[in-house]
Amino acid sequence: MSKMLHIEIVKPTGKVYEGQAAMLIVRAINGELGVLPGHAPMLALLAEREVRILTEEGERQLLVQGGILQVKPESEVTILTSG
Numbered sequence: 001m002s003k004m005l006h007i008e009i010v011k012p013t014g015k016v017y018e019g020q021a022a023m024l025i026v027r028a029i030n031g032e033l034g035v036l037p038g039h040a041p042m043l044a045l046l047a048e049r050e051v052r053i054l055t056e057e058g059e060r061q062l063l064v065q066g067g068i069l070q071v072k073p074e075s076e077v078t079i080l081t082s083g
Helices: none
Strands: 005-011 014-021 023-028 031-035 042-055 058-072 076-080
Touching (some): 005 023, 014 042, 023 058
Parallel strands (some): 005 076
Antiparallel strands (some): 023 031, 023 042, 058 076
């Protein structure tokens, strides 16, 4: 895979995940959302649900209790969650 997302997931207690991924799948309050490298910058409110991170090694799932997704230029993604 040539281009990758750089993903950070942060809770009030600190960073719980940081890594590279080919795709991120989250549940926003208005439906499911997939983020690929090169995605346009955006903000979204997240519902309580698993975040799916697809890497070259496979899929990783993390539970978030709502929060905010920010997609920044240069394929940087940050999720701020309360738990």
